[in-house]
Amino acid sequence: MSTPVVASPPVPLKKRSGPATHNYSKERKVGEGTYAVVYLGHQVTTGREIAIKEIKTGIFKDGLDMSALREVKYLQELRHPNVIELVDVFSTPHNLNLVLELLPCDLEVLIKDKEVVFTMGDIKSWMLMTLRGIHHCHRNFILHRDLKPNNLLIAPDGQLKIADFGLARALGNPNEDLSSNVVTRWYRAPELLFGAKHYTGAIDMWSIGIIFAELMLRVPYLPGKDDVDQLDVTFKALGTPTEQIWPNVSSLPMYNALTVYAQPSRQELRNRFSAATEKALDLMIMLTQLDPSRRCDSTRALLHDFFTELPRPTEPRDLPKKSIKKEEPDAKRRKI
Amino acid sequence: MDSKENTPNLSENGKPVITITQISRPFFTHSEISYMHSQTIDESKKLQYNQTKYQIFQLLYQVIKQLKFPLRVLATAMNYYQRFYLFHKFDGAFDDMDKDPYVVAITCLLLASKNEDCIKKLKDLQSVVNKLRDIDENKPVTNTLDSSGDSIAYHELQRKYVLATEFKLLQLIKFDFSNGANSLSIKTSVDCLLVQFCKQLDINYRMSILSWLICFDIMSTPLCLVIPPHCIAVAIIIISLNLKPQEIKLDHHEIGEEDDDERLSEILDSIDCERDFKCPEVLVNEGILYILDYYIHQYSHSVLNNYLPAIDKQLGKEQIFKFMELKEKFIDLKNMNETSCKESLNRTDEYLSKWEFTTASKGIARFMLGNKRRRFNKELDIQG
Numbered sequence A: 001m002s003t004p005v006v007a008s009p010p011v012p013l014k015k016r017s018g019p020a021t022h023n024y025s026k027e028r029k030v031g032e033g034t035y036a037v038v039y040l041g042h043q044v045t046t047g048r049e050i051a052i053k054e055i056k057t058g059i060f061k062d063g064l065d066m067s068a069l070r071e072v073k074y075l076q077e078l079r080h081p082n083v084i085e086l087v088d089v090f091s092t093p094h095n096l097n098l099v100l101e102l103l104p105c106d107l108e109v110l111i112k113d114k115e116v117v118f119t120m121g122d123i124k125s126w127m128l129m130t131l132r133g134i135h136h137c138h139r140n141f142i143l144h145r146d147l148k149p150n151n152l153l154i155a156p157d158g159q160l161k162i163a164d165f166g167l168a169r170a171l172g173n174p175n176e177d178l179s180s181n182v183v184t185r186w187y188r189a190p191e192l193l194f195g196a197k198h199y200t201g202a203i204d205m206w207s208i209g210i211i212f213a214e215l216m217l218r219v220p221y222l223p224g225k226d227d228v229d230q231l232d233v234t235f236k237a238l239g240t241p242t243e244q245i246w247p248n249v250s251s252l253p254m255y256n257a258l259t260v261y262a263q264p265s266r267q268e269l270r271n272r273f274s275a276a277t278e279k280a281l282d283l284m285i286m287l288t289q290l291d292p293s294r295r296c297d298s299t300r301a302l303l304h305d306f307f308t309e310l311p312r313p314t315e316p317r318d319l320p321k322k323s324i325k326k327e328e329p330d331a332k333r334r335k336i
Numbered sequence B: 001m002d003s004k005e006n007t008p009n010l011s012e013n014g015k016p017v018i019t020i021t022q023i024s025r026p027f028f029t030h031s032e033i034s035y036m037h038s039q040t041i042d043e044s045k046k047l048q049y050n051q052t053k054y055q056i057f058q059l060l061y062q063v064i065k066q067l068k069f070p071l072r073v074l075a076t077a078m079n080y081y082q083r084f085y086l087f088h089k090f091d092g093a094f095d096d097m098d099k100d101p102y103v104v105a106i107t108c109l110l111l112a113s114k115n116e117d118c119i120k121k122l123k124d125l126q127s128v129v130n131k132l133r134d135i136d137e138n139k140p141v142t143n144t145l146d147s148s149g150d151s152i153a154y155h156e157l158q159r160k161y162v163l164a165t166e167f168k169l170l171q172l173i174k175f176d177f178s179n180g181a182n183s184l185s186i187k188t189s190v191d192c193l194l195v196q197f198c199k200q201l202d203i204n205y206r207m208s209i210l211s212w213l214i215c216f217d218i219m220s221t222p223l224c225l226v227i228p229p230h231c232i233a234v235a236i237i238i239i240s241l242n243l244k245p246q247e248i249k250l251d252h253h254e255i256g257e258e259d260d261d262e263r264l265s266e267i268l269d270s271i272d273c274e275r276d277f278k279c280p281e282v283l284v285n286e287g288i289l290y291i292l293d294y295y296i297h298q299y300s301h302s303v304l305n306n307y308l309p310a311i312d313k314q315l316g317k318e319q320i321f322k323f324m325e326l327k328e329k330f331i332d333l334k335n336m337n338e339t340s341c342k343e344s345l346n347r348t349d350e351y352l353s354k355w356e357f358t359t360a361s362k363g364i365a366r367f368m369l370g371n372k373r374r375r376f377n378k379e380l381d382i383q384g
């Protein structure tokens, strides 16, 4: 399970009630992803609660997992109240450990928790924090490429933090091809669905628009069953792109055999998003422009009137929290 | 001391756990490098180290061409390779995979391709390398990792060694993937930066190609361990504009560039490293002197040698004299002050000693980005 050891004999790893690793205690397992196991722990010196993400090295055929590498690479560069903090990086004999701030909840949990009621002020507050976080990433030429409610974690004080940089990428080399197989399907921008090899921060803005819709609807907005269905679901809701509204769209690799749906009328959107004010609808429409060059960027979104009209965004500490129900198995909590 | 800090911590059974804090230091002075080499490369192996390095870099170049990787993957791999032997003993024993520099080379390529987001399966990297080396990777060999003495396919054993070496390499680069750039928003590879800077200065095609050829030569030197990439790029441009050769053997020519001489001189005079490129001048000077020395000593082996005529028309002498002349001109440049890195001090700086890979098994190693990067803070404002 660990990296093959050359020369030195394998060092037995203590299992269960792990040893105090460095300044940190590793207490109990709180979750497991594809390439890491996450433990709850404490920073010994300060008593601060932290999460330790232990990267499963060796079991992956090609050594250090790309997601882990990206997470270290990008989180080391980013420091922002709305981006998860990488507190420390350390290695034990066969493992790499990332110490992250402990974020016990996420937006998906709240959206699914039907006991919790969202006000427009709550939604505004979460949107604002998400946009501030992504603005910081984009300002540093970093694309997140996997924004979705379960990657927006919530701190005990209510602050929302963008997490999971396993798919992130720097935008340094303009002419290079990028993979279009990024972002979880329901939050994938149309240019990615069409297989574009060049794209920008606009893909993250699209995801935020879809999350905005989901916050208002309390169910996923564009839940495609597979990649083909995703195109259909997306265009049924937002209209099929044509050369008029999106110049050169037809030259993208996967643009073919599309059912043509009309653009939704304002009234149709009003009906679907009954809680939304006109300004909320404006912002959502700007974020979900099919043509990426017309989609609004993080600066324009942050300056949008929606954020200055009443009600005011809820103070983070007053935002809704998970309702306390019967004990749920923690490990399963955030699994889709 | 900022390098290794021993903080005893109490574990739950009351025994102290040793923690070693490793701070990423992307750059070293020349004297630090020679001190480190004196510990990892025996005097008798120096020549072999250089020859092997040359062969391996040639091979890596072939590999990235075949795999259609951008040049920056090669640059990063060569950086890693040279960094590896600052901390790790060079034995040059090719038949012992534990010491085989080719295993190190494949590892550097693997990690560089991951860091540069050009992902290929390790198996494919191995197969290209092994084919170029004429090695039958399916041949059975003794499994030196296993006391049973069973045999195992060459590529399988090689892969095990590569993966173990990757973990070592990660520790040596202190899990710092920034390639010495202060921010990921700026390009980190000299060839990409050169293209950008030449455009910014409106330098003609001929001079851009010249600087690119110099870049190609310098890429494989340890200069990348000494100063950051944008300073190397500016140093190369300044040298190109000083050389201003009348003839370069190129397949392709832009018309009307012959008369550009005066304009190029104006560009050269107008360059302000700090203002235009956020490069501290001493670091650029360091680069200039290094590059000139490189050509003075190795011109006949350089790529540039293939593109410039043997005799420079203006000077009426061999090209190498042109570099010597330039060195004369630049001799008074202020370069890096190494007084803080005297041999006696280096010896007491534990950071510079061979990295003890068993350290992490004695306790825990923690990795931090160093604040020595502050030296280069000016580059923060550069826009990609």
Ligand SMILES: Nc1ncnc2c1ncn2[C@@H]1O[C@H](COP(=O)(O)OP(=O)(O)OP(=O)(O)O)[C@@H](O)[C@H]1O
Binding pocket: A030, A031, A032, A033, A034, A035, A036, A037, A038, A051, A053, A100, A101, A102, A103, A104, A164, A330, A331, A333, A334, A335
């Ligand atoms: N900072 C954190 N604080 C608290 N719990 C966390 C933290 N980070 C992760 N977790 C928990 O650990 C689990 C695994 O996280 P991880 O990021 O490795 O994988 P994932 O994103 O859930 O899945 P995948 O690897 O498929 O993307 C999460 O589902 C979550 O419950």
Ligand SMILES: [Mg+2]
Binding pocket: A150, A151, A164
């Ligand atoms: Mg995730």
